[in-house]
Amino acid sequence: MLIKGVIKLNDTNALFETASISHALRKMCIPTIISQLIILIYNIADTWYIGRTNNHYMVAALSLVSTVYLMLSALANLFGVGGGSLAVRLMGIHDEEEAKKVSNYSFIMSIICAGVFSLFCFVFMTPMLRFLGASDDTLNYARQYLMFVVVIGGIPTVLANTMSFMVRNIGYSHEAGFGLSMGGLLNVFLDPLFMFVILPDGFQVMGAAIATMLSNFIVCIYFFNVYIKSDSDILMIPRRFESIRRDSVKSLFLVGIPAALSLFLFDLTNIVINKLSAMHGDYELAAIGIVLKVERLPLNIGIGICLGMVPLVAYNYAQGNKKRMLDFFKTARTYGLIVSIISVVLYYVLAPYIINIFINDATTIDYGTLYLRRRCFATPFMFLSFHMVHFFQSVDEGPYSLLLAVIRQLCLNIPILFIFNALFGMNGVVLTQVTADILNVIASYMIFYYAIRFITTKPQFQSFQQIDS
Secondary structure (H helix, E strand, C coil), rough: CCCCCCCHHHHHHHHCCCCCCHHHHHHHHHHHHHHHHHHHHHHHHHHHHHCCCCCCCHHHHHHHHHHHHHHHCCCCCCHHHHHHHHHHHHHHHCCCCCHHHHHHHHHHHHHHHCCCCCCHHHCCHHHHHHCCCCCCHHHHHHHHHHHHHHHCCHHHHHHHHHHHHHHHHHHCHHHHHHHHHHHHHHHHHHHHHHHHCCCCCCCHHHHHHHHHHHHHHHHHHHHHHHHHCCCCCCCCCCCCCCCCCCHHHHHHHHHHHHHHHHHHHHHHHHHHHHHHHHHCHHHHHHHHHHHHCCHHHHHHHHHHHHHHHHHHHHHHHHCHHHHHHHHHHHHHHHHHHHHHHHHHHHHHHHHHHHHHHHHHCCHHHHCCCCCCHHHHHHHHHHHHHHHHHHHHHHCCCHHHHHHHHHHHHHHHHHHHHHHHHHHHHHHHHHHHHHHHHHHHHHHHHHHHHHHHHHHCCCCHHHHHHHHHH
16 A cells, blocks of 8 residues: 655656656556556456356457446546556656646546446446347346346446556556556455355356456455555545636547547457457467467567556656656666567467466467467567657647557458458467568558657757757
């Protein structure tokens, strides 16, 4: 828990302004990476526990509702990424008063939007689930999960994630990582308790939903405590709604909306992969499903590095310190590439053993080994794609981050999936990722070198150069 007085605003400023690049990155990234890995374990464990029931209707219902649950994460990204990156940029120009208002605005707006979304899901639950593909056999299970996780638990879920972004970006990376990690671990331990002990047989989906809801409630309470005990004036529980400047509203949504849409586009690509894989057979679908989970390990580490980089880049961007800003960008890229390259080697060598952890079927293991060995080569390029999107979010260039997400998913990934599937079958589906991300990285760096010239000619960079000289 956060102890009042341990971290002061001046200490945070020193981390952003004077600490060595590697030390500051480690301070911000390590807790974030740990929380990302625990979240990954929780996501895998949730599916694994439901799978122990051997009831494919329950598994199907969980997969069905995951798209709706993802919308809660998108709302959190809207105000957490948008508001959090804006707040740290305002800190960079020492406008703490507006940063405090942005924090309060993000807090209240996340509650309002989550409440409206939860109410919508309650009123239109059955037709929405039918639209998403719920059958008579899966509808009741899907309703159970949606009721507890989204309708009842929607507000604390969105608010907890919004606060975690804000806490991390202000400089409390350890507290943010601990809160998210605690939520993931709670969920892993509460799942079997509610699924197999407290509730009767046949209510395992409801048990998983209650476990998730309670975990999110507890995490929300934890972040309330962080806000209350923080020495930062920016992290305060709002007592009333405070309006923010028009340029702040614009900046928040220009970064937040692309961050939210990126999740939808990512989910859409995975839906297409599953649909195309199902056309080739159950073994192929099972194998690619396992591979998609396994490859999240290095990617979640990479995302942790990117999330740790964002406030450091954003702060120095606001101050106009071009060299320090780009040093954080380049060092984070080096760390991520090292992790990615190591994972390529390990996945290629250990592929059959890794697949065997998830399933003990020879045919599925053979397919999974082949798919993992081919898709693992995309890992460094996938990291570079995420890295560039996060950089543009941190320097108040939301339109560029949205452009990169659209190029990667709508212009490259999804069209190439259909083309390669038609030409090469399932092998084409597997090879799409590395092909699309190589092209995307080329496009990303072309955009980066075009955009950076204009980014570094903004007034704050000129002012900093005058002060430095």
